[in-house]
Amino acid sequence: MNILQSISVNKQFANHKALHNVNIDVPTGKIFGLLGPNGAGKTTLIRIINQITGPDSGQILFKGRQLESNDVQNIGYLPEERGLYKKMKVGEQAIYLARLKGLSRNDAIKKLKFWFEKFEIQPWWDKKVEELSKGMQQKIQFVVTILHEPELLIFDEPFSGFDPINANLMKNEILNLKENGSTIIFSTHNMASVEAVCDNIALINNSVKILDGGVDEIKQNFKSNLIECQYNGDFQRVSALIEGKINIIEHRQNHTTHYLKGELNQTNNEFVSLILPEATLTSFNEVVPSMDDIFIKVVENDK
Amino acid sequence: MSKIAIIISREYVTRVRKKSFLIMSIVGPILFAGLMIGPAWLGQMEDTEEKIIAVADSTHLFIGEFPETEYIKFDYLPTADIQKTKDQFYNSPYYAILYINKTVINQNIGDDNTSYVQLFSDKSPSLGVQMHISNAIEKRLERDKLKTFGIEERVLKSIKSNVKVKSVKLSKTGEEKENNFTLAMIIGYIVGFMIYFTIFFSGSQVMRGVIEEKTNRIIEVIISSVKPFQLMMGKIIGVGLVALTQFALWGLLTVALYAVTVPILMPDVVKMQQSVQVENFGESGSELNAQAPVNDEMTSEIKEMLGALSAINFGIVIGSFIFFFLGGYFLYAAMFAAIGSAVDSETDTQQFMLPVTLPMIFAIIVMVNIVQNPESPLAFWFSIIPFTSPIVMMARIPFGVPYSQIILSAVILVITFITFTWLAAKVYRTGVLMYGKKTSWKEMWKWLRYSN
Structure with missing residues (x-):
């Protein structure tokens, strides 16, 4: 079964076509790699899935039905362009972002405690974001993205800004999430990480999907x-x-x-x-x- | 709790907790009370240094004619040898030497009756001292002249007339209310400026907030959870509430400061206030005149002011202040938010700021004219046009504006801000996700027409 499908999605910006009849099928419980060169239309597609913008035509199906605005609670999104309020304290900010995803304050605190302990970052709770390094901020963003335990997770270039140790930590966390039943869409240029984690991929170039399928299957076809x-x-x-x-x-x-x-x-x-x-x-x-x-x-x- | 409420509370709490908010809340009323009380207090403060003025009078007319006060004393020199006195000035205890020349009395009777006496000093004698001297000389000369023309002083006094216009407003119900134009003008000015500054200040806070979210790159994280419109409105409402809180704090603190400092610094005013209240009850104005011999003219003016204060309908003024502030604020904040969404940094906002703020700057210029003539067509139209009405209408309201006009202006303002919020949301939605491109008006126009 597919948790997410896009059916001939089109999106036109003023002078250029961002997506042209794009069909993708994201199978439930797998890690799906969304690949393509810069400016191919990946981010536009992801934004449409997150309902940040709407498609000009075409459909997005979530669990077999039309995507609804409430579905944001079942989606976690780590954008490529990501950041936090610099002057706000880490804990407070994490609670705020979690509540915007529909968690209650108490649930948010409970879950945050768990993750902060797991990553051993409790001492950061009362620090201002600007006091943290970029890698530390990325960790917090990662926690905030997965905190509400969404069925679908979307990571846009998740490893940029991480040192190899932390990148590996994140990669294992992503594999854990898959073990626990989440579906993950993974947008990246880093092909090594695609081979390491992805089950399926779709390749978008010049606003058109030019290749998709299982990673092994594709490799066989190309040998x-x-x-x-x-x-x-x-x-x-x-x-x-x-x-x-x-x-x-x-x-x-x-x-x-x-x-x-x-x-x-x-x-x-x-x-x-x-x-x-x-x-x-x-x-x-x-x-x-x-x-x-x-x-x-x-x-x-x-x- | 709905998502917009969560956003509002974050915007509100982070701003109210800032030190700058606390400082503004405390310093604002002190400045304000200072502006109100300061000049009056300084004015009533007297120069307490004792000054002895040597009088060298070659006319001998003025010996013993200068009234002495607690701090100004006169010493009449027997000879009018001005040169000798001047030579010894530095060894003398005198503050100044007054030399009265004979020409003072040898006056031609004509249009220009000015004559001069000389005051020598090593300092600059205060205006108070100068006035004191010239008054005494004028009085003495006047008496002489009256005698020359055979006019009795009583006759002259009865010739002098003093007429003031008391403007009384007639309402449709037949009620009569005394108007005080000056007071209405002052209040009109103050509220007009307050609205102007607060819209500017809060509006640019909204803009900076939007730019911050954009440059922080947190925007995409948030709008994957909430609609861009919710985020924009949450910010606008949150900042608006901060401004209202600030107003409330200012109001309370100003009243408290006024209540505490006025009795200490200016006991006379309190007495007058009380007598005005008595008067309002029983029309027994004579009581005040029997009291301490304060400067008559000043007393009656302050008395009038205090009386007129009670004639102004503060319910309407405060109510419409809140309404017109919010209306104007929402209108401009929406535009400021749209500008913030379209740029990458604050330095890029200039080209968009000018056209947007021009109507407000215009309103302030027009307001100066309007407080002098609050019923003119200019005043009417600018208080109806929604871009200027928050400032101009507020400047008019202390004078009393027909309810029909207030309501018309209010309705137009509400319709306009709803329209502009809707348009701004469209620009905002597209703008916040645009990076690195220099936005132009043409570009923004395109964003307005994007479907979703």
């Missing part, structure tokens, strides 16, 4: 029979065996160890059994394109 292997043995004899079966792209030799990279025109198994009589295989692997490669390839082709 091009590229392999790498290392063996010990005589290069000439091995070459004779595999003549015509592989288009060698790269060959390196270190003493008796050879490294081969190339495109196969037979299955992996056939290739391996072909060279085994002459070579002692030390490693073999299929070169699966990284999301980075796919991203660049797809966007370049789209031009």
Whole structure:
């Protein structure tokens, strides 16, 4: 089942089209990566989901029905452009933002206590925001976003501004949230994090969705029979065996160890059994394109 | 609690808790009471230094003619040798030397009766001393001249006339009310200016609040929870409540300060106040005249003022003050909020501020004219036009304005601020999410036409 669907959503700004017939399906309980270059329309789509702006045409379905204004209580949103009131105290501000999401004051305090303890940031409660570092502020924003335990969480570039330790902490928290049943939409340029956490993705370029599906499925579709292997043995004899079966792209030799990279025109198994009589295989692997490669390839082709 | 109420309470509480609010609340009334009481108090303060003035009178007419007060004494020198006295001035105890030349009495009778005496001193003799001397000489000369023309002093006194206009307002019910134009003018001025400054001050607080949310980048977090309109209205209402609280505090503190300081600093005024009340009951004005010999003219003026204060309908003044302040504030605050949403920093607001604040500045200029002629067509029209009416109408109300006009002006004001709030919300909604672009009027016009 899909928790969120957009059905041919269009949005036009004065001189440019931000979204053109965009359809996406976000499956419940998964982490969904919304990818695309800058200015592709990701933020506009996210703003439409958060009802910050409305689409010119098209529909947003939430749990199978039309999105309603009350649904903001079931959505948590961490925008890319995010900040806090500088002069306000951390605790007070967190309570305020939680109450705007519909939590009562007491619930907000109770839940905040829990998260502040979990992240060991209780001493910040009475500090003014301006006294905290940027990373510390990001942590508080993260807590405020997830505090009302929404079914759908939207993170726009969640790791920007975090050091690697805290970024890892956040990544684990996001995976925890998924374990606990939340659905997460994850908008980013950071392809490494997409591979690490996302189950599904959609790629938007120039206001059009050009690719979507499961991460593994997409990778399979984009692989091009590229392999790498290392063996010990005589290069000439091995070459004779595999003549015509592989288009060698790269060959390196270190003493008796050879490294081969190339495109196969037979299955992996056939290739391996072909060279085994002459070579002692030390490693073999299929070169699966990284999301980075796919991203660049797809966007370049789209031009 | 609804979301807008949560926003209002945050806007209100964070502002009221600020030190600057506390300081304004306390310093405001002190300044205000100071402005009201200060000049009067200074005026009644007397110069308590004893001054002896040497009189060198070559006419011998004025020996013993100068009335002495507690602090001004006169010493009449036997000879009118002015040069010798001047030479010894620095070793003498005198404050000044008054030299009366013979020319003082040898006056031609004509249009210009001015004649001169000389006052030598190492200081600048105060105006009070100068007046004291010239009054005494004038009186003495007058007496002589009356004698010359054979006029008795009694006759002259009865010739002098003093006529003042007491304006009385006739209401439709036949009630008569005494008007005091000067007092109405002062009150009109004060309330007009207060509205002007407070709209400006609170309006720019709203604007700065919007810019703060935008530059802090908290705006997108908030409007994913509430509608932009709720956030804008919450801020406007919250800041408006802060202004009303400030007014209430000012009012209370001013009254309290006045009640405490006036009896201490100016016991005479309190006596007058009491006698005015007595008069209002029993028309027994003679009582006051029997009391301490205070300066007659001043007494009667203050008495009149105090009497007129009770004639002004403070219920209407305060009620319409609150209404017109809120109406004008909502109208301008909505525009200020829209401006704040369209810019990235306060320095970019200039081009939008000028056209928006121009009507208010115009209203203040017009007000100066209007308090002198509150029934003129200019006064009428500017108190109906919603952009100027909060200031101009308030300046007119102490004079008494027909209810029909007040209601007409109020209705137009309400319609206008609703329209402008609606328009401002449209600009605001788009503007708060725009970063890094220089906004123009043309751009804003486009935002107005965006559907949602």
